[in-house]
Amino acid sequence: MKRQRGLFVLAAVLLLLPLALPNAFYYDIVIRMMINAVVVLGLNLLMGFAGQISLGHAGFFGIGAYAAAILPTRYGWHPLAAMLGGALLTAALAALVARPIFRLRGHYLAMATLGLGIIIAIVLKNEGAYTGGPDGMAVPALGLFGFALDGEKQWYWVFAANLLFSVWACRNLVDSPFGRALRALHGSEIAAQVVGVDVARYKAAIFVFSAFFASIMGSLSADYVGFVTPNVADFFHSIELVTMVVVGGMASIFGSVVGAVLLTALPQALATLEGWETVTFGAILMLFMIFLPRGLVPTLAARCWRSR
Amino acid sequence: MSQFLQFLFSGVTVGATYALAALGFTLIYNASNVINFAQGEFIMLGGMLTVYFVNAGLPLPLAVALAIALPAVVGMLVEKLAIEPAKRSSQGAEVVSLIIITIGASLVIRGVVQVWLGKGTHAFPAFSGSEPIAIGGATLLPQSLWVLGGTALIVVALWLFFSRSLAGKAILATSYNPLAAQLVGIDTQWVLLVSFALSAALGAFGGILLTPITMTSYDVGIMLGLKGFVAAVVGGLGSGLGAVAGGLLVGIVEAMAAGYISSAYKDAVPFLLIFVILFFLPRGLFGAKITERV
Amino acid sequence: MALLEVSALSKAFGGVMAVQDVAFSVDAGVVYSVIGPNGAGKTTLFNLITGVYTPSGGDIRLDGEAIAGVAPHRLAQKGVARTFQNLQVCMNLTALENVMLGAHLALDRNLLKGLFRAPGLTRADAALRDRAAELMRYVGLDAYRASAASAMPYGALKRLEIARALAVQPRILFLDEPAAGLNPKETTEIDALVRKIADSGITVVLVEHDMKMVMNISDRILVLDYGKKLAEGSAREVRRNPAVIAAYLGKAA
Numbered sequence: 001m002k003r004q005r006g007l008f009v010l011a012a013v014l015l016l017l018p019l020a021l022p023n024a025f026y027y028d029i030v031i032r033m034m035i036n037a038v039v040v041l042g043l044n045l046l047m048g049f050a051g052q053i054s055l056g057h058a059g060f061f062g063i064g065a066y067a068a069a070i071l072p073t074r075y076g077w078h079p080l081a082a083m084l085g086g087a088l089l090t091a092a093l094a095a096l097v098a099r100p101i102f103r104l105r106g107h108y109l110a111m112a113t114l115g116l117g118i119i120i121a122i123v124l125k126n127e128g129a130y131t132g133g134p135d136g137m138a139v140p141a142l143g144l145f146g147f148a149l150d151g152e153k154q155w156y157w158v159f160a161a162n163l164l165f166s167v168w169a170c171r172n173l174v175d176s177p178f179g180r181a182l183r184a185l186h187g188s189e190i191a192a193q194v195v196g197v198d199v200a201r202y203k204a205a206i207f208v209f210s211a212f213f214a215s216i217m218g219s220l221s222a223d224y225v226g227f228v229t230p231n232v233a234d235f236f237h238s239i240e241l242v243t244m245v246v247v248g249g250m251a252s253i254f255g256s257v258v259g260a261v262l263l264t265a266l267p268q269a270l271a272t273l274e275g276w277e278t279v280t281f282g283a284i285l286m287l288f289m290i291f292l293p294r295g296l297v298p299t300l301a302a303r304c305w306r307s308r
Numbered sequence: 309m310s311q312f313l314q315f316l317f318s319g320v321t322v323g324a325t326y327a328l329a330a331l332g333f334t335l336i337y338n339a340s341n342v343i344n345f346a347q348g349e350f351i352m353l354g355g356m357l358t359v360y361f362v363n364a365g366l367p368l369p370l371a372v373a374l375a376i377a378l379p380a381v382v383g384m385l386v387e388k389l390a391i392e393p394a395k396r397s398s399q400g401a402e403v404v405s406l407i408i409i410t411i412g413a414s415l416v417i418r419g420v421v422q423v424w425l426g427k428g429t430h431a432f433p434a435f436s437g438s439e440p441i442a443i444g445g446a447t448l449l450p451q452s453l454w455v456l457g458g459t460a461l462i463v464v465a466l467w468l469f470f471s472r473s474l475a476g477k478a479i480l481a482t483s484y485n486p487l488a489a490q491l492v493g494i495d496t497q498w499v500l501l502v503s504f505a506l507s508a509a510l511g512a513f514g515g516i517l518l519t520p521i522t523m524t525s526y527d528v529g530i531m532l533g534l535k536g537f538v539a540a541v542v543g544g545l546g547s548g549l550g551a552v553a554g555g556l557l558v559g560i561v562e563a564m565a566a567g568y569i570s571s572a573y574k575d576a577v578p579f580l581l582i583f584v585i586l587f588f589l590p591r592g593l594f595g596a597k598i599t600e601r602v
Numbered sequence: 603m604a605l606l607e608v609s610a611l612s613k614a615f616g617g618v619m620a621v622q623d624v625a626f627s628v629d630a631g632v633v634y635s636v637i638g639p640n641g642a643g644k645t646t647l648f649n650l651i652t653g654v655y656t657p658s659g660g661d662i663r664l665d666g667e668a669i670a671g672v673a674p675h676r677l678a679q680k681g682v683a684r685t686f687q688n689l690q691v692c693m694n695l696t697a698l699e700n701v702m703l704g705a706h707l708a709l710d711r712n713l714l715k716g717l718f719r720a721p722g723l724t725r726a727d728a729a730l731r732d733r734a735a736e737l738m739r740y741v742g743l744d745a746y747r748a749s750a751a752s753a754m755p756y757g758a759l760k761r762l763e764i765a766r767a768l769a770v771q772p773r774i775l776f777l778d779e780p781a782a783g784l785n786p787k788e789t790t791e792i793d794a795l796v797r798k799i800a801d802s803g804i805t806v807v808l809v810e811h812d813m814k815m816v817m818n819i820s821d822r823i824l825v826l827d828y829g830k831k832l833a834e835g836s837a838r839e840v841r842r843n844p845a846v847i848a849a850y851l852g853k854a855a
Contacts, residue, residue, distance in 0.1 A: 053404045055411070100586040107343040107545075108586065110407050111537050115579030118534070126572045169717045176716025176723065177709040180695070184703045187692025187751075191763075194652060195770055196678030196707040205713060235530060239415065246408060251694065275423040282415025289409045290393050 006254055007168055014160040018153070027152035029268065034159040035221045037260035038166045040244045041253065042213030047242070048250030049174060050206045051186030052102075053110050056117025057241050060211040062124060062233025063090045064218025069139040069228045070130055079142040083219035090215035091208050098204035117238050124230040136229030139222045155224050162220070163257070166213075171253050182206055183251070236278070243281050246288050249295025258297050310445025315567040316560060317443075321452040321521065323559020324459035325351070328514035329536025330543060330551035331466065332507030338483035338546055339503035340395075342406045346386060346414035347511055348533015353379040354512030355524030356421055359430040368435070376512045383508025386413045387501050414529065422526040434520040455517040462510065463552055470548075479503060483546075511536075531575060535562075538578040542585050544592030553593060603666060605630040605774060605805050606651070611660035611670075613643075613650055620646040622829040623660070628774070628807060628822075633800045635808045635816045637840075638826035639849060644809040645687055647826065648778050651807075652684045653677045664774070679707055681773035685763040685780060687809070693752040697743065700751050700762055701734035702727075704769025734769060741765045741795060757788045764795065774805040781812045793819060817841065825849070 021027050039061060046052050067086020071077040077085065093116075101112045124131050131137060141148045149155060173179045185192040185199050193199055222228045231237070240263060248259020263284075270277055292299055329347055336344045354375050361371035390409050435454050440447035470476035482489040482499040490496050515524065515532070522528075539558045543550025558578050566574035585592060604627035613621040621643045628634045636644050649655040651662055653674040662670040664680055672680075683704070692700055709730065715723045735747055741761040746754055754762065760780055767775055780796065781789040793815045800806045800819075810816050816823065816837070823840045825832040833843045840846055 047404065051402070051404060053407060097583060100583065107403060107407065108541070110343070110345075110404075111534065111541070112579075112582065112586070115534060115538070115582060118531075119576045119579050122573065122576050172719040173713070173716045176719075177706065177711045177727065178713045178716040180699055180703055181706055181711065183694055184692045184700075187694040188690040190654065190674075190686070191690040191692055191766075192703070192706075193674040194654075194678060194682075194684050195704045195766065196675045197703075198673075198675045209713060239411065242408065242411075276419065278415050278419030278422060280419075282412045282417075282419060285412030285415065286390050286409050287412075289405050289412065290390060293394075293405060 007164070007171070010167060010254075010257070011164055014164060018156060024152045027156055029264065031152060031155055031159050031224065033261045033264040034163045035217055035224075036241070036244060036264050037163055037257045038159075039214050039217045040241055040248070040256040040260045041166050041170050042210040042217075043241055044245045044248075044250065044252070044256045045170060045173070045182070046206050046210040047245050048252065048255075049179065049186060050182045050203060052203055052207065053242070054113040054207065054210065055110055055235075055238050055242065056113035056115070056120070057211070057214050058235070058237035059113075059117035059120035059233050060090045060094065060214040061218035061221070061237070062120055062230070063093070064215030064220075065139075065222035065228045065232045066124060066131055066218075067215070068142075068219035068222040069137050072140045073137065074130065079140065079219075079223060083216060083223075086219050087212050087215040091212045094208045094211035095204065098207045102200045102203040102207070114235070114238075117233065117235060121230055121233040121235070124233055131230070134230060136227060136231075139226050139228055141226070142220075142223035149223070159220070159224075167253060167257065174253065178202075178205075186251075236281075239281060239285075243285050245295075246285060247295060249297040249299070252295060252297045252301075255295050255297035259295070262296075311567070313444050313446035315563045317446055317448050317452060319560035319563030320556060321449075321455050321559070322518065322563065323539075323556040324455050325514040325518045325532065325555075326535050326539040326558050327552045327555025328459055328462060328510045329532060330539035330555045331462075331548060332510045333537055333540040334546060334548055334551045335479075335503045335507040335510070337540075339479060340391070340500050341403075342391060342410065343537070344386075344504070344507065345407060345410040345533070346417060347507065347536055348529035348531070349414045349417040350379045350383060350508040350511030350529075351515035351518075351532045351536075352421065352524060352526065352529035353382065353417065353508075354515030355519035355528070356425055356430065356526065357512075358516050358519065359432050359524065360425060362432045368432070371432075372516055375516055376509050379512035380505040380509040382417065383504040384501055386410070387504035391500070391504075392497070414533070418526055418529060425526065427526060429523050429525045431519055431523040438520075449521060451517070451520045455514075455521070458513065458517045459552075462513065466548065475502065535578045538582045541582055542592055544594040547592070547594040550592055550594030557593075604628060605665055606807070607661075607663040607666075608651065609661045609663075611647070611650060611662065612658045613646055613655060614658045619829050621650060621826075624826070624829070624831050625660075626824050626831065626834055628805060630773075630805050631800070631803060632821035633796065633806045633808060633819050635810060635820040635823045636826060637810065637813070637816055637823060638832070641828075642826040643829040644826055645778055646829075648684065648776050648807075648809060652682055652776055678770055681771070682776070683767035683770035683772035683774075684776035685760075685767050685778055687778040687782060689756075689759050689763065691751050691759050691762055691766075693750075695751055697738065697746045697749045697751050697754060697762055698731065698734050701737050701765045701769050702730050704737075704766040705730050705734070705771075708771070734765075737765045737768055738762075740768070740798075742791065757784050760784065760792070761795070764799075768799070768804075772804060774807065775799065776807045776809075778809045779811060780808070781810060781815055789815060 043054060043057050046054055064086045067082050068079060071082035071085055072079050097112060097116055101109050125134050181192060181197045181202055185197055185202060189199055244259035244263045247263060249255025267277060270280060329351055332347050336342055357375035357378055358371050361374050362368060390413055394405060394409050434451040436450045438449060440449055470480055478494045479499050482494055482496050486496050535558055539554035540551050542557055543554030558581060561581055562574050562577045565577040606628040609625045611621055611624045636647060638644055650657050653672050656671045661668060669677060709726060710723050738744060738747055741764050743758055743761050746758055781792045789812055796806060797819050820837055823837055824834045825840055825846050827849045832849055833840055833846050
């Protein structure tokens, strides 16, 4: 089972990590890392493997988060149904914009997703009657099989299982015929076309899937935090996610996890440097793209490979 | 009718700024195929720097000159320090990589301004008073005339630059065919640098003209830049005339929507517009049909 | 009936006619070559037939079915495969994966099944892996079975494209300068490979500059000049055609 070695290592780390977490504060940080890691995995499928970009992923995350808040509170949906409903809405929205966009080149997608993310944020801020406006709103607790999830320790296991499953599934996808076609269209679009890959459709499919992923995590995250504000759909959040992909490594599954871990920890470390967050993220993006375009994990892996 | 005219005035005014931003996008895109996501930050820099220099006691013309020159320098730095090295490295040529780099640059610029000048909203007095001029039942601020006049001046100057001067023709040649341009002795490296400086200056100029009307703060760049891009796409990416027409159109549509529909959603309007355009006119209003060679 | 029938085909780029009123037909099972000086429109012709460009005018029929303007990915379904003059290998994939990509349409491409590693799909993929390895041996790339595409030399990549095209299981295979940039020994090997492919029943259409190779293996040859058909016939006929000689050696000859 050489193929699954990385997965076993990750499982072992997740299993043992609680022993090293002194209090709820640290649990909370680790949970945020895991949430980001899964969203970043989905985004990396789009960016790293398919070579496309989304600057509006926080918007999709936001739809999921607000679905978890609005549908149970105002319409009495079960939280799980709300999660699914939000994800389907997100997927439909992504599919709607994907159709015209993917016939065009990269910059259009970047701008369109950025614009879409901003529209979503505007709607969340302005529709106060439903969303609570800029102040946000409370999210009812998520009950599973008759017992309510409560406290960081229980949630830790939910998100750990979620992360493990996501890593497993994404690796499967990348290795599957679908994933091969996806990687191929990144390598050479024309080559993929002439062997029968409907390039626009594949790009759209992975975009929709990746948005779906983000929405699910948005819902889960809202259920965990118990409160949502429009900030979750913020442009800067989208940028954070893109930065995580870039730092960890495009087209690297474990890179996504590493990127999410590092950059979720970073703002904690920067807390004393009020205001420099934006500069730091910007500088990290530029420096990595220029000096380490493949990201941490693939670069390190290549180096280890060579020294053997 | 007078209401319509009023919306039209404000739409054309803000649209002129979008047009300048769109021209900036177009310049850089033509010279290098890069979409510069930091374009909006130059608009912000123009306004914020003028505010800073005026408050520091400098006379307005000098403040304006500095607020155009400094962003131009920043633009060149972005090109020299980020775009060039990335283009040189093998993987950097990818569209997505270049997009990410310019986003990084925009974050750095915005963040530095935020730390340096704070989060407040600022403005400086209009160039020639703020006594509204009544026209056909609507009113027009004198500053709007400055914006429109300034934009018109820039458009004419750019047109002269590209059709008459050697430097302008070199830039055009590079945009048509970089390799051929290089072969006839044009320094394409230099062309790229000039394009960044020029488009930064254009953006800053627009930002300065607009600030007395709309005010400015460290974070206005994203929106203005995005709308400038929408304008460039609406006009057909790469076309100068299209950029100007696109800018005015986006400004007018936005002002009409704000006036007649809902001002809360005025910022969403340009993006809805871009989706409509991409759906029905994927090459924009003036864009050429391109067959890619393989 | 001919397998491929092209009539009155034209393509204009701006005001330039890259291909003008070209007509020819290719019978099943032959090696058909397209030759002509640089810029004669050979690659453009390939791009038109394989759906990369949309014709400005004219008709292309595959087995009687009109295919002009049909997207490349749909043509693959109809049994059209091709290689490229300037390499189009997916450098982010392994060599084997590049070949497996060729069989894309024969596989279950369902996203969800891929996500959950559906057993049937995994089995089919494993079988394909063997077949792709077989194809790599067929084109003489046995040594690179475990290589990343990015680690292969130029000559091997040209063969890799052929293996990928074969994995499509084409009825008709378009090879755009398969010997370009190769040394004489490699050229001879490609020559033999093309012959082998044709003998296996796949119709081969070839653009090539190496005249020795073209004259050796072609059943019929189409000569293009400035986008127009200059001559067509067997190697022997084409070689003796005064118009062809003039085009190649200059009008004075």
